[in-house]
Amino acid sequence: EAGVAQSPRYKIIEKRQSVAFWCNPISGHATLYWYQQILGQGPKLLIQFQNNGVVDDSQLPKDRFSAERLKGVDSTLKIQPAKLEDSAVYLCASRSDLAGTQYFGPGTRLLVL
Amino acid sequence: GENVEQHPSTLSVQEGDSAVIKCTYSDSASNYFPWYKQELGKRPQLIIDIRSNVGEKKDQRIAVTLNKTAKHFSLHITETQPEDSAVYFCAASRAGGENKLTFGTGTQLKVEL
Numbered sequence: 001e002a003g004v005a006q007s008p009r010y011k012i013i014e015k016r017q018s019v020a021f022w023c024n025p026i027s028g029h030a031t032l033y034w035y036q037q038i039l040g041q042g043p044k045l046l047i048q049f050q051n052n053g054v055v056d057d058s059q060l061p062k063d064r065f066s067a068e069r070l071k072g073v074d075s076t077l078k079i080q081p082a083k084l085e086d087s088a089v090y091l092c093a094s095r096s097d098l099a100g101t102q103y104f105g106p107g108t109r110l111l112v113l
Numbered sequence: 114g115e116n117v118e119q120h121p122s123t124l125s126v127q128e129g130d131s132a133v134i135k136c137t138y139s140d141s142a143s144n145y146f147p148w149y150k151q152e153l154g155k156r157p158q159l160i161i162d163i164r165s166n167v168g169e170k171k172d173q174r175i176a177v178t179l180n181k182t183a184k185h186f187s188l189h190i191t192e193t194q195p196e197d198s199a200v201y202f203c204a205a206s207r208a209g210g211e212n213k214l215t216f217g218t219g220t221q222l223k224v225e226l
Contacts, residue, residue, distance in 0.1 A: 033213065042117075042202050042216025043157065056213055091156065100145045100164075100206070102214060104156040 002026065004105035006092050012111045018080035021108045025073070025094030031055075033102060034067055034077050035091040043091055049075060082112045115140040117205050119217025126193050127225055134188045134220045136203035143205040146179060146186050147214065152199045160201075161188070193224045 005024040013019050025032050030051050035043035046065065048056040051072035060067070064083070069075040079086055089107040116139040126132050138146075147162035163170045163177045163186065170177050176189040190197055200221050204214040 031211065040219070042119075042204070042219055043214070044216070045213040048213055095211070100162065100211065101147070101159055104149075104158070106156050 004092055004094050004103055006090075006105040006108055008108055009106060010109045010111075012113065013082055014113050015084055016081040018078065019082055019110065020079075021077045021090050021092075021110075023075045023077070023092030023105060025075075025092070026096070026103055029094035029096050029103075030072070031095040031097070032069055032075050033093040033095070034075070035093065035104075037089045037091055037107070039088070046077070046090075079110075082110075084112050086110060087112045115143060115205055115207075115215040117203060117215050117217040119203050119220060121220060122218065123221045123223070125223045125225060128193060128195060130193055132188075132190045132193055132197070132222055132224075134201055134203070134222070136186050136188075136205075136217050138184050138186075138205040138215075140205065140207070140215075141184065142207050143215075144208070145206045146177070147204050147206075148175075148177060148188050149202045149204065149216075150199045151202065151219075157202060190222075193222075195224050195226060198222055198224045 032049045034046040037043040046060045047067045049069040052069050067077045091107045092105040093102040095102045119136045144165035149157035150160045151157045174191045179186045200219045202219050203217040206214050
C-alpha cells in the first residue's frame with residue numbers, strides 16, 4: 001500500500017512571501033489532517049477534513065493560512081504571507097473510516113528567512 | 114481542550130535495559146492513545162496504540178498500559194537496542210482516533226552501547 005505523499009520536501013522562502021504544500025493521502029482514506037511540527041515539539045493540528053468538508057480548523061491561523069481539499073482526495077495548504085515563526089515541518093496525515101490509525105507523510109520542511 | 118504532558122523529555126539507557134515513558138491527559142472523553150516513533154528528519158510512525166476499553170497491550174518488546182481513572186498511560190520498551198534511539202510521542206484523541214491527535218512534547222530516547 002502506498003503511503004501518504006507530500007511535496008515539496010523542503011522549501012526556503014523570505015518572510016511575507018507565499019508558499020503552498022501538497023498532500024496525496026492513502027487511497028480510500030476519507031479523513032485528512034494537516035499538522036504543524038515546530039522543532040522540538042509534538043505535531044499540532046491545523047485542520048482536519050472529512051472528504052472535502054472541514055471538520056476542525058480551530059487552530060488554523062486563518063488570516064494567513066488556508067487549506068482546501070477539492071474532490072475529497074488531494075489537499076493543499078497555503079501560507080500567505082509567511083512569517084518567521086511559520087518555520088516548521090508541515091505534516092499531512094490520513095485515516096480510513098475503519099480504524100483509528102493516522103498515517104503520516106514525510107512532511108514539508110519550511111524555513112522562512 | 115485536551116492537554117497531554119509527557120515525561121521525561123530525555124532518557125538515556127544502556128542497551129538491553131528497559132525504558133519507560135509516561136504521559137498524562139486532561140480530557141476524560143479521550144479514548145484512543147497512540148504512540149509514535151520519530152527518527153531524525155523522518156515521519157512519525159505508529160508503534161503501538163491502546164483504546165480505553167483495554168488496560169494493557171503488548172507487541173513483542175513494546176507494551177502500553179492505561180489507567181483511565183488517573184488519566185495516565187505509559188510506554189514500556191524492554192531489551193532496548195540502538196535502533197530504538199529516536200523521539201517518542203504519546204498522543205490522545207476522542208472518538209477512537211477520528212478526532213485530532215493531541216501530542217505530548219516528546220521524549221528523546223538514547224540507547225547506549
